[in-house]
Amino acid sequence: MRKNWVSEKGITLSWIIKNYLKETRENETGAQCYPPGLRHSVAFIYPNVYHLGMSNLGMHILYQLINARGDSACERFFLPDKKLQQEHIKSKTPLLSIESGRALADFDVIFVMMSFEMDYDNLMTVLDLGNVKLRAAERNAREPLVIIGGPCATFNPEPLAAVADAFVIGEGEETVQYILDEIYAKDSKEERLAALAQLPGVYVPRFYTAQYDDEGEFAGLQAAAGVPQTVARQWVRDIDAFPHTSAIVTSGTEFEDMYIVEVARGCGRHCRFCMAGYCFRKPRPRALEEILADIAKRPERTKKVGLMGAAVSDHPQMAELTEYLVEHKIPFSVASMRADMLTEQIAHALALSGQRTMTVAPEAGSERMRAAINKGITEQHVYDAIELAAGAGMRNIKLYYMIGLPGEEDEDIVETVEMIKRIRARMDAVGNKGELVISVNGFVPKPFTPYQWSPLCNVRTLKQRFKMLNDGLKKDRRIKLITESLKETVVQSVLARGDRRIGEALLEAHESGRNLKQVLKAHGIDAEELAERELVVGKPLPWQHLDMGVTEKYLALELERSKGGKFTPMCFDGCKRCGVCG
Numbered sequence: 239m240r241k242n243w244v245s246e247k248g249i250t251l252s253w254i255i256k257n258y259l260k261e262t263r264e265n266e267t268g269a270q271c272y273p274p275g276l277r278h279s280v281a282f283i284y285p286n287v288y289h290l291g292m293s294n295l296g297m298h299i300l301y302q303l304i305n306a307r308g309d310s311a312c313e314r315f316f317l318p319d320k321k322l323q324q325e326h327i328k329s330k331t332p333l334l335s336i337e338s339g340r341a342l343a344d345f346d347v348i349f350v351m352m353s354f355e356m357d358y359d360n361l362m363t364v365l366d367l368g369n370v371k372l373r374a375a376e377r378n379a380r381e382p383l384v385i386i387g388g389p390c391a392t393f394n395p396e397p398l399a400a401v402a403d404a405f406v407i408g409e410g411e412e413t414v415q416y417i418l419d420e421i422y423a424k425d426s427k428e429e430r431l432a433a434l435a436q437l438p439g440v441y442v443p444r445f446y447t448a449q450y451d452d453e454g455e456f457a458g459l460q461a462a463a464g465v466p467q468t469v470a471r472q473w474v475r476d477i478d479a480f481p482h483t484s485a486i487v488t489s490g491t492e493f494e495d496m497y498i499v500e501v502a503r504g505c506g507r508h509c510r511f512c513m514a515g516y517c518f519r520k521p522r523p524r525a526l527e528e529i530l531a532d533i534a535k536r537p538e539r540t541k542k543v544g545l546m547g548a549a550v551s552d553h554p555q556m557a558e559l560t561e562y563l564v565e566h567k568i569p570f571s572v573a574s575m576r577a578d579m580l581t582e583q584i585a586h587a588l589a590l591s592g593q594r595t596m597t598v599a600p601e602a603g604s605e606r607m608r609a610a611i612n613k614g615i616t617e618q619h620v621y622d623a624i625e626l627a628a629g630a631g632m633r634n635i636k637l638y639y640m641i642g643l644p645g646e647e648d649e650d651i652v653e654t655v656e657m658i659k660r661i662r663a664r665m666d667a668v669g670n671k672g673e674l675v676i677s678v679n680g681f682v683p684k685p686f687t688p689y690q691w692s693p694l695c696n697v698r699t700l701k702q703r704f705k706m707l708n709d710g711l712k713k714d715r716r717i718k719l720i721t722e723s724l725k726e727t728v729v730q731s732v733l734a735r736g737d738r739r740i741g742e743a744l745l746e747a748h749e750s751g752r753n754l755k756q757v758l759k760a761h762g763i764d765a766e767e768l769a770e771r772e773l774v775v776g777k778p779l780p781w782q783h784l785d786m787g788v789t790e791k792y793l794a795l796e797l798e799r800s801k802g803g804k805f806t807p808m809c810f811d812g813c814k815r816c817g818v819c820g
Contacts, residue, residue, distance in 0.1 A: 252328075254325045255322070255325055255326065255331055258322060259339055262488075266336075266487070266488045268484070269336070270301075270311075270312075271313075271338055274338065277308075277309055278309055278310045278311070278347075278422060279310075279311055279344065279346050279347075280310050280345065280348075281312075281313055281315055281347070281349065281382065282297060282300065282304075282313065282348075282350075282351070283348060284297050284315075284316055284317075285350065285352065285361040286317050286357050288316040288490060289491055290491075290492060291314075291316045292316075292488055293491045293492040294351060295484070295546055296351055296388065296410070298483070298484050298485040298498070299481055299485075300411070300414055301485045303411060303414065303415070303480065304349075304418070307415070310418060311337075313335035313336065313337040315333060315364060316336075316364075317360045318333070318367070327367075333369075341369070342365075342368025342369070342370055342382075345382045346383075347382055347417075347418070348385065349414070350386040350388070351387060352387070352388040352390040353388050354390065355390060355730045355733040355734055356726060358397060358398060358744055361386075362401070362745070363748075365384070372748070373401065374403045375444070377403075383421065383430065383431075384401065385402065385405070385417060386402040386405050387410045387413075389517065391405045391406060392407050392784075393513055393517050394734060394735065394736070394784075395441060396443075396737050396780045396781065397736040397741040397744060398741060399443035400443075400741050400742065402443060403444075404431070404434050404435075404440055404442045404443075405442075405443070406439060406472075407784055408470075408471035408472035408473050409472055409473050409474050411474050411480045413437065413439045416437050420434055420437065431444065435465045436465070438470060438472055439471065441469040441783075445461065446459040446460065447460045447462075448737060456778055458783075461783070467783070468784065468785045469783060470784075470785040470787075475522075477500075477503055477522050482500035482532065483535075484496070484497050484498045484499075487536075487537050495539055496543070497537065497542070498544040499529060499533060499545060501547045501550050501553050501556075501559070502521065502522060502524060502549060503521070503547060504522055504548060504549075505519070505521055505548040505552070506810075507549065508612050508808060509611055509613055510611050510612050510689055510800050511611050511640070511643065511681060511684070511687060511689055514548050516687050516786060516793075516816075519788065519809070520809055520818055521548075521552065521809055523553045526555045526559060530562060533568065541569065542569040542571055542591070543563065543568055544570070544573075545571070546573065551584075552576070560584050561583065563591070564586075564587045564590050569591040570587075570591045571591060571593050572588070573597065574598065574599055574638075575596070575623070576599075577615050577622065578614065578615055580596075580623045580627075581626070582626055582629065585627055585629065585630040586630045588630065589627075589630035589631045593632060594633055594672075595633075595634040596623060596626075596634070596635050597635075597637075598620055598637055599637070600615055600620055600637060600639060601615075601639060601640055602639065602640065602643060602650070602654070603639060603651070603654020603655070604649070604653035604657075605653075606803060607650050609804075609805065610643065610644070610801070610803050612800070612806050614805070620661060621661070624664050625668050628668040628670040633670060634672040634673045634675065635665060635673075636674075636676075637661070638677050639676065641678060641681065641700065642694065644689055645800070651707060655706065658674070658717065661674065662674050671716075673718060674717045674718070675720065676711070676719050676720065677721075678704070678719065678721050679721075680700050681694070681695065682694065683734065685734065685735060686781070686793070688793050688794075688796035688797040688799075688800060689797065690735070690793065691773040691797065693772040694731040695770075696770055697770070700727070701724065707721075708721075725755075728765055728769050732758075732765050732768055732769050735773070736780065743761065775794050787816070787817050
């Protein structure tokens, strides 16, 4: 018979849950736990499993900053796996923190890191398991405030507007501090929310009412008296002033015992499909001496240093950094490299660190489509990267592509197949007999990019084009093709550009046990048709009350430039094109 355990707080814990928490804590280095009652309690949710969540550097950074305040204790929560979820339900055990085993509903405030649309339902599961009401309007004054940040909150918070008390728009290092100051200084929930609504970069949805026209089309948000009409994205000007490394090292993550170091933030390449390139502009490389100081402080158990950033290879001192790591025999890795930035020195440094796969993202297989998306990479750049990788001893090549990009034709897919075959042949020509892995996703239009108005490619067409790829490559067993579920692509597209009505459908789906597409269909809405809608430039958008700094005029101009395949140069000092730098 399974034993139950009773904690000092009277919460009944099953043996399985107790053992999970114990093993997780014992496997970590760097976690901080404070005696109850000495500090304000701050919960931090990553709405996916521990294995993935602990690989998110943003969570590590904010964990360090909140604990460093001296008045706050940050404790982590993750989505339990299916087996553990059932154990919580069977044993009637609320979701408990990793640090102290405290119940989620007992915290003063809950922060959420929301990085992916497909985690929206996961957040609702976490709140359910933690006995926290899903709708902000139903939570009383004694219950914790739920504040959502991360990329999804920044570019379009509306699908979660009914769940969140507030959103952090942009980078959180400074904003989270101001939020906690206001929460601790005010006595009532109403006072706190009113104060939060006045903070730069904080969006409190209860003070904004969605408007719709006679046709049911979104017409705008009406701001209550006394709150800002628009909320400006916040971004850190001096990123070296804040921590930028793993707070906790553990073997239980996607990057086993890896010490992650942020090398740079933002990207100035102007790829027209990339939300991160627009919502986290401008590019800011960290000072080399700061990066090296971080690496010197890594825990002894560290097996490898992970260099992280939206555009790691664009760091102006990448060669010096990798040379230092090799000279001091510090193993390291990078998630991916731009093919046009790879050098012989960097390739050898990666190989000496044990990296066996060179990852490059051409994104599109035809020269025409690479010009349309402003990728700035030629096929020759990919060939050069293959040769450098082979010369350094890296046997495997992984390439990322998208299909369904605006303006794409079947001929572009044929050219993608031919490009991949040519790459395989080039690998053979340089004596590289390793594996060629091709990862292909359907393009999803994202807010605050030039393609925010573009439709998701017709699903039937996407299926045909995935088949074209598979049929064209299946004869060569040395080419491994990985594709994404089109069902998820449709749902992601609906959520990325959704308004509050999509959020209500999401809540209904979660509460009823159905999926989002089924709920939308019950309301007479076809999810595929919704995702495949082309939006009209100049018409109201659910996210237009947010200000990323990039002007709508600039985004519309880039959309036109895409149609002509015109190249837009990367960011440079003194540039005033997009609006971010004034």
